Amino acid sequence: MSPFARxxxxxxxxxxxxxxxxxxGSRSKNKLVIGLDSEVERLDPLTIKNPKxxxxxxxxxxxxxxxxxxxxxxxxxxxxxxxxxxxxxxxKIREGVYFHPSPLFGDGSKGxxxxxxxxxxxxxxxxxxxxxxxxxxxxxxxxxxDYNAGKASSVSGFRAIDDRTFEVELLxxxxxxxxxxxxxxxAVFPSEALDARFKDKWGLSLAVGTGPFRMVSSNDSEIRLAxxxxxxxxxxxxxxxxxxxxxxxxxxxxxxxxxxxxxxIMPAPTALYPTIFxxxxxxxxxxxxxIASLKYLTxxxxxxxxxxTKLQDVNLRRAISHGIDRTRIVDTLFYGYxxxxxGAIPFGMNGYSPTVPADKLYNLETARAELAKSxxxxxxxxxxxxxxxxxxxxxxxIQSQLKQIGISIRLTKTDFNSAIGRMVKGDVPMFxxxxxxxFSAPELILLNMFDSAKRPVPNFWQFSDAxxxxxxxxxHSLPRAAALRDSAGIxxxxxxxxxxxxLFQFTPVVxxxxxxxxxxxxxxxxxxxxxxxxxx
Amino acid sequence: MRFVIxxxxxxxxxxxGVILTAFVIFQLAPNDPARIALGPNASQQQVEAFRTELxxxxxxxxxxxxxxxxxxxxxxxxxxxxRRPVAPEVLKRIQTTVALALLSTIFTLSYLVACIMAQLxxxxxxxTSVMNFLLTAMPTxxxxxxxxxxxxxxxxxxxxxxxxxRIDDWLFLIPAALVLAFYPMGILGIIVEDEIGRVNxxxxxxxxxxxxxxxxxxxxxxKVPNIMVPILATFANQLPLLLTSTFVVEIMFSVPGIGxxxxxxxxxxxxxxxxxxxIVSASFTLLITLAVEAIYxxxxxxxxx
Numbered sequence: 001m002s003p004f005a006r007x008x009x010x011x012x013x014x015x016x017x018x019x020x021x022x023x024x025g026s027r028s029k030n031k032l033v034i035g036l037d038s039e040v041e042r043l044d045p046l047t048i049k050n051p052k053x054x055x056x057x058x059x060x061x062x063x064x065x066x067x068x069x070x071x072x073x074x075x076x077x078x079x080x081x082x083x084x085x086x087x088x089x090x091x092k093i094r095e096g097v098y099f100h101p102s103p104l105f106g107d108g109s110k111g112x113x114x115x116x117x118x119x120x121x122x123x124x125x126x127x128x129x130x131x132x133x134x135x136x137x138x139x140x141x142x143x144x145x146d147y148n149a150g151k152a153s154s155v156s157g158f159r160a161i162d163d164r165t166f167e168v169e170l171l172x173x174x175x176x177x178x179x180x181x182x183x184x185x186x187a188v189f190p191s192e193a194l195d196a197r198f199k200d201k202w203g204l205s206l207a208v209g210t211g212p213f214r215m216v217s218s219n220d221s222e223i224r225l226a227x228x229x230x231x232x233x234x235x236x237x238x239x240x241x242x243x244x245x246x247x248x249x250x251x252x253x254x255x256x257x258x259x260x261x262x263x264x265i266m267p268a269p270t271a272l273y274p275t276i277f278x279x280x281x282x283x284x285x286x287x288x289x290x291i292a293s294l295k296y297l298t299x300x301x302x303x304x305x306x307x308x309t310k311l312q313d314v315n316l317r318r319a320i321s322h323g324i325d326r327t328r329i330v331d332t333l334f335y336g337y338x339x340x341x342x343g344a345i346p347f348g349m350n351g352y353s354p355t356v357p358a359d360k361l362y363n364l365e366t367a368r369a370e371l372a373k374s375x376x377x378x379x380x381x382x383x384x385x386x387x388x389x390x391x392x393x394x395x396x397x398i399q400s401q402l403k404q405i406g407i408s409i410r411l412t413k414t415d416f417n418s419a420i421g422r423m424v425k426g427d428v429p430m431f432x433x434x435x436x437x438x439f440s441a442p443e444l445i446l447l448n449m450f451d452s453a454k455r456p457v458p459n460f461w462q463f464s465d466a467x468x469x470x471x472x473x474x475x476h477s478l479p480r481a482a483a484l485r486d487s488a489g490i491x492x493x494x495x496x497x498x499x500x501x502x503l504f505q506f507t508p509v510v511x512x513x514x515x516x517x518x519x520x521x522x523x524x525x526x527x528x529x530x531x532x533x534x535x536x
Numbered sequence: 537m538r539f540v541i542x543x544x545x546x547x548x549x550x551x552x553g554v555i556l557t558a559f560v561i562f563q564l565a566p567n568d569p570a571r572i573a574l575g576p577n578a579s580q581q582q583v584e585a586f587r588t589e590l591x592x593x594x595x596x597x598x599x600x601x602x603x604x605x606x607x608x609x610x611x612x613x614x615x616x617x618x619r620r621p622v623a624p625e626v627l628k629r630i631q632t633t634v635a636l637a638l639l640s641t642i643f644t645l646s647y648l649v650a651c652i653m654a655q656l657x658x659x660x661x662x663x664t665s666v667m668n669f670l671l672t673a674m675p676t677x678x679x680x681x682x683x684x685x686x687x688x689x690x691x692x693x694x695x696x697x698x699x700x701x702r703i704d705d706w707l708f709l710i711p712a713a714l715v716l717a718f719y720p721m722g723i724l725g726i727i728v729e730d731e732i733g734r735v736n737x738x739x740x741x742x743x744x745x746x747x748x749x750x751x752x753x754x755x756x757x758x759k760v761p762n763i764m765v766p767i768l769a770t771f772a773n774q775l776p777l778l779l780t781s782t783f784v785v786e787i788m789f790s791v792p793g794i795g796x797x798x799x800x801x802x803x804x805x806x807x808x809x810x811x812x813x814x815i816v817s818a819s820f821t822l823l824i825t826l827a828v829e830a831i832y833x834x835x836x837x838x839x840x841x
Binding site (some may be wrong): 039041042044047049129130132134135138139148149150200203204219220221222246247248249250252253255256257260262415416417418420421423424448456457458460 | 566567568571572573574575576577578579580581582585586589617618619620621624629684685687688689692695696787788789790792796800803804805
């Protein structure tokens with residue numbers, strides 16, 4: 001054997017022995033490893049914009065209120081709330097809620113009790129000009145819009161009555177105001193976080209909340225959380241002690257890691273559906289041996305939006321809406337993991353019943369009849385699609401379906417942010433879009449998306465109807481039950497004018513190791529890992 | 537000395553030109569970073585207020601002047617997206633990219649040595665010839681996917697923990713570094729083949745063989761020094777390409793380096809981050825080029841003269 005061959009063989013054998021000897025260590029049974037497909041944003045509640053970050057942030061932070069798995073408002077940091085006029089709301093902070101131990105409070109060995117000063121500081125920050133969730137509060141909380149515009153140094157509508165009583169004054173009565181606060185976006189964090197000393201570390205190496213887990217370390221590949229010792233909800237004690245979020249961008253590698261057991265749980269990307277599901281949406285036998293799947297309903301809704309100022313012909317819009325076979329899109333692209341919904345309000349909003357029957361949506365006769373009434377003369381209509389959520393594939397299916405009834409569609413593909421820009425500018429007649437609604441009440445969705453005062457954003461379809469506006473305004477003064485009934489009527493009136501062809505509501509799938517219990521997930525897509533036990 | 541000063545002036549001018557050109561292009565690109573940062577739900581008033589805070593309503597000249605002043609003080613600005621400081625973020629990421637590139641360079645140099653040794657025998661020469669062809673023919677996107685398919689099934693190190701203390705992190709980088717090294721390996725192997733073939737026909741090689749020197753001795757003492765200049769030139773050309781190729785490989789293998797940050801910043805229109813990435817990447821590329829150019833005179837006395 002030549003010297004070269006001897007050296008090469010020695011290197012090869014040595015490498016194999018070395019890598020085999022490298023012990024990754026037996027994993028603690030109390031650690032849950034979650035695989036993520038993209039880097040997590042800065043864990044600063046003021047700047048989080050990607051809903052995928054919530055899977056991490058919701059373990060660290062909490063708001064005054066939350067949403068349970070049935071879609072009902074659940075108390076969180078606030079144990080109760082009350083109002084006498086729907087205009088001034090009082091929230092009672094529960095006793096014994098502590099922020100995680102942190103250098104924010106001294107030497108880092110202790111936490112601090114939450115007070116209304118923290119709630120006021122957090123909520124005021126959410127009204128700030130650079131806060132992503134500001135839109136949730138600026139149009140309803142007294143003084144929030146002025147603070148946002150830099151015209152005031154504080155928000156007059158936020159008041160700390162005492163250490164445990166926080167008051168919010170609104171611009172007008174709103175019976176469904178608490179439904180603005182159930183989202184993971186509005187979280188309470190320590191007032192010290194706003195100090196200039198911690199500005200560059202906050203959300204990066206420091207993230208302090210009141211959630212069941214505290215941050216141990218964070219980098220671009222891995223975020224480690226440990227159980228918060230003083231977490232107030234003792235019912236969730238006894239589960240996993242550590243959460244380890246691993247970023248594995250490549251879907252195949254991540255799925256491989258799940259099969260091998262180096263990852264315990266991961267949201268299933270739609271790109272892998274053909275790989276893991278057979279027709280009918282059942283896990284293929286190769287995967288079903290080691291992995292289980294769970295689908296869950298969120299408020300993630302997909303639609304084909306129209307700019308009604310560019311596509312003014314309501315008959316043409318109705319023709320397009322009735323000419324789309326939504327069931328085929330759901331079965332082809334999502335293996336059945338989506339729920340056809342022809343209305344503007346997603347399923348699962350507690351107390352609300354959708355009024356638009358899904359089986360009446362796709363009707364070629366109605367589509368042709370509407371097209372005959374329209375002024376359409378065969379010209380191409382531009383449809384803007386983007387690179388997320390299967391938008392391009394949805395656009396292609398719609399293009400082929402509408403061709404059958406004689407409507408010609410031209411697809412324009414761009415990246416997601418450019419698509420948002422063009423939607424806001426209003427220079428495209430049709431756009432494929434999805435919304436992860438952060439509101440948990442139908443009234444708020446209707447008010448934000450269809451009130452003519454909300455043009456051009458977030459009323460992207462530039463919808464305007466005086467009667468609808470009046471009825472939307474009336475929702476503020478109705479009792480809750482009556483408001484829900486009227487919401488149904490308003491939704492019907494809106495859908496009849498077809499500002500969008502509402503398509504479906506996405507039901508994401510999470511994959512997890514078979515030896516684990518199924519996770520609890522609420523309609524905002526927030527995983528309750530604290531409630532998971534280490535074995536079924 | 538004059539040569540060194542001339543080169544430094546040239547590199548500095550190039551560096552400033554790159555920054556200026558990139559700044560202008562980024563600032564003139566369509567789409568509104570303020571709208572992207574605040575999202576589709578923010579009102580137009582909110583977006584305008586944020587644009588003012590970011591300084592986007594100022595003229596291009598005013599923005600350039602402000603940026604130049606900040607840069608002179610070492611301030612690369614803050615991300616439009618989440619307001620984190622740009623400099624620490626970019627410097628942290630470039631370390632990962634440099635680690636990947638270094639590991640890739642080690643693989644490349646190891647293959648280079650193996651290729652040189654392979655010239656001693658006909659069978660090994662043929663083998664490396666075929667390997668060189670395959671390595672240069674396969675695009676990174678293709679070889680990367682093949683490696684990922686293999687790695688996801690059989691390789692235990694699926695993800696980076698980010699600690700760099702655990703050996704796992706370095707072992708995680710091996711497949712990515714290999715994919716990155718494929719093309720430079722192939723190109724250098726081809727150069728070695730061609731140059732050894734050229735040098736074999738020269739008289740001093742035959743003279744050395746006639747004096748009874750062994751093949752290994754002849755190879756390393758006579759042939760290799762005479763092929764170092766073209767090898768070094770090729771290697772120097774490959775280094776900037778290596779840096780840009782890391783962008784693709786990082787995205788494929790989920791390596792949190794400068795490439796993944798670049799992609800994210802482009803999609804988010806995060807102009808300060810993009811400018812920071814460009815400045816750091818350009819600086820590295822120019823430094824590497826300068827360093828390699830400084831090595832030529834050490835190897836070839838004729839260049840020294």
